[in-house]
Amino acid sequence: MKHRGAYAAILLSTLLLPGAAMAEYSAGDEIKVLQGFKAGGGSDALAQLTQPFLRESLGVDFVNEYLPGATGAIAWTRLAKQTEADGTTISITNTPMLMTNYIMNDTITYSVDELTPIANVVTDPGIIVVPAESPYETVEEFLAAAEENPGTITVGNSGVGGDDFFSTILIEQASGISFQKVPFQGDGPSATAAMGGQIDASFNNLGNVYGHIQSGSLRPLAVFARERLSMLPDVPTLSEKGIEVVAGSSRGYSAPAGIPEEARQQLIDAFEALKTNEEFKKVAEERAMNLDIQTGDDYRQMIEDMEGQFEEIWASVKDEING
Amino acid sequence: MNDSLVMVGLSNVLTFTNIALILGGTLLGLFVGAMPGLSATMALALLLPLTFTMDPATGLSMLASLYVGASYGGSIAAILLRTPGTPSAAATVLDGFPLSQQGQAGKALGVSLFASFFGGLMSGIALLTAAPLLGVLVLKFGPVELFAIAVLGITIIGSLSQGSIVSGLLSGIMGLLLSTVGMDLITGTPRMTFGNINLFSGIEFTVALIGLFSIPQALILIENAHDSDKVASKITDRLVPRLKELRTLMPNILRSGGIGIVTGLIPGTGGDTASWFAYNEAKRFAKDKTRFGKGDIAGVAAPEAANNAVVGGALIPTIALGIPGSSSTAILLGALMVQGILPGPNLLTDYGDVTYTLIWAVIFANIGLLAVGLMFTRLCVGVTKVPDSFVACAIITLCVIGAFAINNSLFEVGLMLGFGLFGYWMNKAGISPAPMVIGLILGPVMETSFQQSMLIGQNSPMIFVESPIAMVLLGIAVLSILQATPVFRWLRSSLRRGARTG
Structure with a gap:
């Protein structure tokens, strides 16, 4: 019984391994991707979307390693502190969770300064929904x-520290x-x-x-969002109503700080190429994933802007929440 | 309901490829389910990328049958080795393992298989006929109602406390206490984590389960390895239960199947909760309660019928509303999204062909389970012929692998071994780990839903009184607590006396 199970597992993992690849990527022919959440979740969905395309353009195999726990902080601590910065290990980074983790908890010690942001890929914009009745x-x-x-x-909201929690506070400020x-x-x-009418509204994300x-x-x-969405052309943005709040849940890729410049540039180029890849855009649309590709320094800027914003918000509300 | 779509779904399933994949999926599910620590959810997530290239109907059929297979597979190790293969098989241990010790492993496994089959079939039929109707029920269960369910569930601790009530309560309270480890939902503050980020998400329930049941069992096997009288190896009984026996168990199976469907329906509760509820009700309705925990076949039939019925139950809100009823159906929902099918109430109309294929796949997977299960289980019974010391080593190895696989981290392995030693001590001290497991399952549900209810109700407990569902459930909870106290016995006897004299 046990042997057969083990064989089945081996068989399964061989099937999951991608095929042979040509060595083009300067750092090696395999990239390990640390995922801070369980297999089958939102981060995995991003991996399944992008990695087949990146495998083609970079000529590398991707190996996903799932390290769930502490809303991603276990994987990101590993990335920042215990990973060799040679470009062979990267991680899927979810914002704002990536920053709010350590802003809210002193025990979590990594920070974005210890990372090399590569590219943001998708942003699921925030949305206010109310029950039908x-x-x-x-x-x-x-x-x-x-x-x-x-x-x-x-x-x-989706939980303290998530994007919906912070966008509620942004709107309040x-x-x-003030909301409950x-x-x-x-x-x-x-x-x-919200569907069951137990709450008056849910601050959520479009894809969900x-x-x-x-x-x-x-x-x-x-x-x-900054502008009205093509999927919901009749729904106004908050800024149209005079409330300057642009927020959402984003997912992208980051490497440890100090990876070789050549590898960094190759990774960035690969994500840049996705911007104009029609097939990639088609697949993303089918899976209802809202593309928001921002690479290299733009992604770093996006992360630093959010970090500053959330540090400020947390400083102003933490006593009230913990009190 | 759209009859033509139902037929399209049926003909989609009845192709050679799909039937073959359903059988394959069921078998794979059995393997995974039988391994302690490897859960249906984990296997589904692993299999998911494989189905991307398949036709939606085929991929979903395979995933659904894997889920069905794993729900039964958990009972095999629970009965033979006292190590629940999946969290939802924990309740099966209580009577399944004693039966196996008495040389009736075949009977226990057979009843478990048939109960799983009937429970699964019931839920499949409910799914096919009443999904839109039952789906609406789900929306009536908010935090307030969920809190009432959790409170009702906690009262099970009383009836599981075999022998001493005090030690049962002690075990249950330890479970509740351990369930508070991790980040507070409302404030985000880490509690009792001692600065260790591995504890931020709380104690992984499966880790505790493997440790509490499996490790002590392995240690006890080693202790008794040189005893000459080894009863479990003398398996002479048959696997297929007698018709008469099934007929006696039928009311129990039907009731447990119903419990499984309803528990599956409600998001936030799943197979692990349903099997305890069903076990408790089976005991409540039994004429001779004293045999429970010592090898009553009804104590095997109930949890197994319930945890397989959860599969169909959890799929009801998934297909009727696009709301996953359990973590496994959340992954199935992910599979739909990858196929370009956005979850929502239009699953039964716009995407009816795929959805009805999925429903038929659940029904056929249960039939396949009966066939595959009979063959596979016969092989598994061979485990009892292996010397105890080897079995003990295999159990420990599987536990380590299973604990590691949960988060791919050694921390969980250490934690599991810690629970194992504690479980061994509990065993020696005569404290049952079952109430502790219930505390661990329901503690977070109860706490979270209570905090949410209080926020929604502006800190007024009146919110519980305003919900009729919650009042009924809390009322039943109060009654079942009173039932265990002398007050109830006194009331009943005085009522009887009153009836006689009056």
């Missing part, structure tokens, strides 16, 4: 209700309104609670609720 038809009505009854409109924030264990449960919006079980009020 909600009295709020527009974002104005919703905000007006929250202004009249401070701290009583219940708003679900930008508009002077209810954290859930992920975007899915938060959306479900798009199916429910299409079927009419959730109503979108506003998106936290």
Whole structure:
């Protein structure tokens, strides 16, 4: 029994290994990708989307290593502190989690200064959704209700430290309104609670609720994007309503600090090429993944901007939350 | 319901490739399920990339059958080795292993297989006929109702405390206490992690389970390795249960299947919870409660029917609403998304051909399970002929692999061994680990849903009173606590006396 199981496992892993590759990438012919979450989750979905294309352009095999725990911090600590900076090991980095982890917890000691940001690939924009039978038809009505009854409109988020939690605070600070924030264990449960009418609204991400919006079980009020989204052309952005909040959950790739410049440039070029790859764009659209490719210094800038913003927010709210 | 789509789904399943893959998936599920530490969720995640290149119907059929196979496979090791292969088979250990010790391993495995088959089939039929209807129920279960379910679940601890109530409560409370390790949901503050980031996500429940059940069993096997009377190897009984026996067990199987479907439906509770609920109810309805825990076949049938019924139950909200009912169905949902099918209520209409194929695949996987299970289980029984000292080494090896595989980290292996030593001590002290396991499963559910309820209800406990579902569930919980106290016995006897005199 046990032997057969073991054979099955070996068989399975051989099938999973990609085929032969040509050696083009300067750092080696294999790249290990540390994933801070379980197999089958959102990070894995990104890996399954991008890595087949990168394998072609870089001529390397990708080996995924899953190190779940502490919202990614175990994998990112390993990347920053215990990985040789030779370009053979990279990691999928989720923002804002990558920064909020150590901003909120002193025990987590890595920081983005110990990383080389390579490229952001997808951004799932934030969105306000309400139950189908909600009295709020527009974002104005919703905000007006929250202004009249401070701290009583219940708003679900995906958990303390996640992007929805911080965008709720950003909106509160930008508009002077206060909500009753209810954290859930992920975007899915938060959306479900809104569908069931247990909470007044859920601050979520487009990719998680798009199916429910299409079927009419959730109503979108506003998106936290710079411009209106092609998938939801009728839904206004928050900045249209005078609230300058642009937020979302992004995923990309980073390497340890100080990897060889040649390897860094090759990786960046490979991601740059994805921008114009029509097949890649088609596959991403099919899987409802919103591409937002920003490479090299642009990605670093994006991370540093967020880090500054979230440090400030956390400093202003942490006493209230921990009190 | 759209009849033509139902038929399209049926004809999609009935192709040679799909039937072959369903059987293959079931067999793979059996292997994975039988290994302690390797769970259905893990196997699904591993298999997922393989299905990308397949036709959606084929890929999903294979994933669904793997899920079905793993739900039964967990009971094999639970019955033969006292090491639950999957978390949802933990309750099966309580009566399955004693049966095996009494030389009735074949009977226990056979009943487990048939109970799994009936439970799975029931949930498949529920899925096919009532998914849109039952799916709506899910939305009625918010944090408030989930809290009530968790409280009701905790009361099971009382009925599992064999012998001493005090030691049962002690074990349960230790479980609850250990479940508080990790980040606080509301504040994000790490609790009792001692600065170790490996503990930030809390204690992985499977790690505790493997340690508490499997390691002590391996140590005990080694202790008794030189005893001459080894009962378990004398397996003379048959695998296929007698018709009469099945007929007696049927009400139990039907009830447990129902419990499994409902528990599967509710997001946040899964096979691990359902099997304990079913076990508890089987005991409550039994005429002779004293035989439970000592090898009552009803104690095997109940959890196994329930945990296989969870498969179909958890798929109901998944296909009716696009909400996964368990961590395994969350991965199935991911598989749909990769195929370009966005989850939502249109799964039954726009993508009906694929969805109904999935539903039929669940039904056929259960039939396949019966066939594959009979052959595979017969092989597994051979384990009991292996000398105990070898079995003990194999168990420990599997435990180490299983614990490592959870997060690919050695920390979990150490933690598992720690739980193992503690479990061994509990065993020697006569404290059952079962209540501790329940505490670990339900503790986080109870705490999280309580905190969420209080936030939603503006810190007023009235929110629990306002929910009729929560009131009924909490009422049952109070009754089942009273049932275990002298107050209840006194009430009942005085009522009887009153009836007689009046």
